[in-house]
Amino acid sequence: TQLLEQSPQFLSIQEGENLTVYCNSSSVFSSLQWYRQEPGEGPVLLVTVVTGGEVKKLKRLTFQFGDARKDSSLHITAAQPGDTGLYLCAAHAGGTSYGKLTFGQGTILTVHP
Amino acid sequence: DAGITQSPRHKVTETGTPVTLRCHQTENHRYMYWYRQDPGHGLRLIHYSYGVKDTDKGEVSDGYSVSRSKTEDFLLTLESATSSQTSVYFCAINEGRGDTQYFGPGTRLTVL
Numbered sequence: 001t002q003l004l005e006q007s008p009q010f011l012s013i014q015e016g017e018n019l020t021v022y023c024n025s026s027s028v029f030s031s032l033q034w035y036r037q038e039p040g041e042g043p044v045l046l047v048t049v050v051t052g053g054e055v056k057k058l059k060r061l062t063f064q065f066g067d068a069r070k071d072s073s074l075h076i077t078a079a080q081p082g083d084t085g086l087y088l089c090a091a092h093a094g095g096t097s098y099g100k101l102t103f104g105q106g107t108i109l110t111v112h113p
Numbered sequence: 114d115a116g117i118t119q120s121p122r123h124k125v126t127e128t129g130t131p132v133t134l135r136c137h138q139t140e141n142h143r144y145m146y147w148y149r150q151d152p153g154h155g156l157r158l159i160h161y162s163y164g165v166k167d168t169d170k171g172e173v174s175d176g177y178s179v180s181r182s183k184t185e186d187f188l189l190t191l192e193s194a195t196s197s198q199t200s201v202y203f204c205a206i207n208e209g210r211g212d213t214q215y216f217g218p219g220t221r222l223t224v225l
Contacts, residue, residue: 004155006155009153033213040218040219041218041219042203042205042216042217042218042219043156043203043216044216045213045214045215048213088155088156090156090214098144098161098163098169099144099146099207099214100146100158100161100171101156101158101214103148103155103156103157104155105153105154105155106155
């Protein structure tokens with residue numbers, strides 16, 4: 001079973017601060033995804049990274065895929081209360097895995113006004 | 114938004130009773146998945162389906178069974194519910210052309 005270690009598990013910050021969430025594994029993945037989940041709802045895809053070293057930006061969110069495709073990070077600049085939620089990384093091994101994803105444990109982010 | 118519904122949205126049941134959760138999609142996607150979500154564990158795959166009547170086990174399949182008799186419906190059954198199966202259950206679908214999974218709204222199950 002491929003494991004994704006996500007850190008930190010909890011993050012409580014003030015509005016305007018920057019933060020980084022990490023997702024690490026000993027396995028190589030064909031792609032890695034970041035999802036955001038709000039209370040009472042299912043996760044929603046934020047981004048997919050595929051190429052080693054790839055960097056993608058989504059407004060104030062910056063996603064990076066490690067060169068060896070074993071790790072990823074999510075950086076939020078100038079966090080806002082609307083960024084509050086559960087952030088999950090997920091990886092697809094590729095091949096004939098029928099689209100199955102392995103998820104990290106998640107990071108609960110709280111941004112205080 | 115992907116057309117995925119789950120029913121019921123909330124259920125309270127007693128230990129030893131059978132429970133069936135339903136996932137319904139209107140997207141005609143080939144792949145469907147059942148996950149459970151518990152604090153500190155993220156999402157863990159229970160079972161998945163890669164076509165009508167084609168299903169397989171995920172990492173936490175003990176105590177669960179599934180059926181898919183139609184493309185649009187994927188049922189998750191707890192034959193004899195236990196307190197350890199108290200959780201939030203999510204269904205997801207995958208269009209098969211990429212790795213994006215679209216999730217339903219979840220079912221909160223409490224086993225007393």
